[in-house]
Amino acid sequence: MEYEIVIGMEIHIELGTKTKIFCSCPTEFGQDENTHTCPVCLGMPGVLPVLNEKVVEYATRAGLALNCEIAHFSKMDRKNYFYPDLPKAYQTSQFDLPICTGGDVEIEVDGVKKDIGITRIHIEEDAGKLLHESADGTLLDVNRCGVPLIEIVTEPDLRSAEEARAFAEKVRNILEYTGVSDCKMEQGSMRFDVNLSIREKGSEVLGTRTEMKNLNSFRALIRAVQYESKRQIIEIKKGHTIIQETRKWDDTKGTSSSLRSKEEAHDYRYFPEPDLVPIVLEPEYIEKIKSELPELPEAKKQRYIDEYKLPEYDAGVLTTTGVTARFFEESVVLYNEPKQISNWMMVEIPPLLKEKELSMENITITPAQLVELLKLVKNNEISGNTGKEVLKEMFNTGKNPGDIVKEKGLAQMSDTGELEAIIEEIVSANPKSVEDIGAGNEKAYGFLTGQVMKATKGKANAQVANELIRTVVARHLA
C-alpha cells in the first residue's frame, strides 16, 4: 500500500519591534537574565497592558505579504495554562478573531509549483525562558515574556519534508524582505510546530495526527518530519493505531518521544482579554500599509529575469534573501554586467563565506570591491583563476583587489614580447613536442601551454599565450 504524508505547520515568528507587545521593555536578545522586565510583563496584579502599535502594523504587513485578508475587527484573548514560563498563568493571544485569515504561499519542489494555504495569522506574546540548570529547581528568565510574536497556521497542504522546508524557507524569505522580523533561527526568532498524519494515498480522510513543537532549525524540521512519518508508517503497517499526542523532538538523538496524550492535552479555556480593547482596522490603514510593502521575492525574481536577462535559476538564488538581493543590486548599479556578478556571487562567494563562518548579512567585502575585481578579470588584467585567489585574499584582509594584484604581482602577462621570449625558450627545449605536432598530434599543444603557465606562475594570458605558441611552433616546423 502506498502512503501519503499530510503536514500542517504552525510558525512562530518574533517581530522586530523595539519594545514588547504590551509594555515598554526592550526586546533585545541575549541580555542578562531578568533585566528587561516591568510590572506588566512580570504579571503583577493591577497592571494594565497596552498594545504596541508597531505590532499591529507588522502583523498587517506580514499578512498582506502572505496574501491574507486583514480583519476589520479583531480582539485579544486569554489562553490559560499552568506552566512557569508565563508568570500570569495565561498567554495573551488571539482565539476566534485573529488579525489575518486565508492567505497562500507558492512553493516549488523539484520543479513542481504548489500553493500552500494559510489558515490564519494571529498576534500573541512570547513566553519566558526556563533554564534547567539548578540542582533542585527550575530557573525562569522573564526577559522574553511579552516579546511580540505572530503565529502563522497553515492548511494541511504539505506532503513531504522537502515541501515543509520549502514552505518554511519561503515564509522566512518573504518576512525578512518585509522587515517585520530578522527571522534569526539561532536566536529563536523563528520556530516551527509540525502536525503530521499518514493516510492511504488517494484517501480524502485525514489520519490521526501528532504534533511536534519548537523545531528551531530547517535541519530539525526536515529530520523531525522524516522520523515521525516513518514511525507512523511502521506503526500502521504493524496494525497499530496512531495516538493523538504531542511529541518532543530530540535533535541530538534524532528521535521523537511522547510528551503528553490528547487526554492530558490542554483545555485552554480561552476568553476575551478584558484589559485590552478590540483592534479595528479601516480599509485606508490597510491600503496604506499595502502601498508601503517592498518588492517581494517573487516579483524581484521576475524583474531580474526581465531586466537583467538572468536565467531563472540565478534570479532565484539571488533573491533568496533580502541581503543577497541588495548586494547584487548595489553591484549592478556600479557595473552593468549582471551575469558576471551573478556567477561570482553564486559560485565563488558562498564557499568563502562558509570557510569564514560568515553569511551575506555580515560579509566582509563590499559590492564596490567585488565590482573592482570583476572589472580586472573582464579587462584581462588578471585571469579568472587569479581573480578567485584575489577574492580569497579580499576576504582575509579586507584589502582592495587592485592593491592585492599590485602587491602580489598577479597582473596577467599580455606583453607579447616578454611572453614570446619565454615561449621560444620552452619550445626549443621540447623538440619532441614540436615533432609530435608536426606528426599531427595536437595534444602536444596542451603540454606546451602547461609549461608556459608553469614558467609564468599562471600569469600568462591564456588566449595570447596559445596564439603565440602556435606561431612559434609553426616557425620551428618550417
Add this chain to the structure above:
Amino acid sequence: MSLTREDVTYVANLARLEFSEDQVTALADQLGAVLDYAETLSGLDTSKIKATEHVLAVQNVFRKDEIKPCLTNEEALANAPESEAGCFKVPRVME
C-alpha cells in the same frame, strides 16, 4: 442537574484544585444551580441582536514603540519567594 461530578473534577484539574468526594458533590450542586439560573437568559430572543465580541465599547488603544526604563534585576526579584543566579526559582518542571 446541568453539571455532573465529572465536569467538576475536569475543571478542578484544569485549575489545579483538589477536592474531596463530598466537596465535588456539593460543588456540582452549587455550580449547577448557578448555571441553571444563567440558563434563563437562553429564553430570550436574541436573533435581532448583534453578537458581543467584547464588552468594552472602546477600540484601538495603542502605545508608541518606545523604550522606557525597566526594573533592575534586584527589583524584579524582590518579591520572589526563591531566586538563584538572577532568576526566579520555581519547583522543578519537566520540559
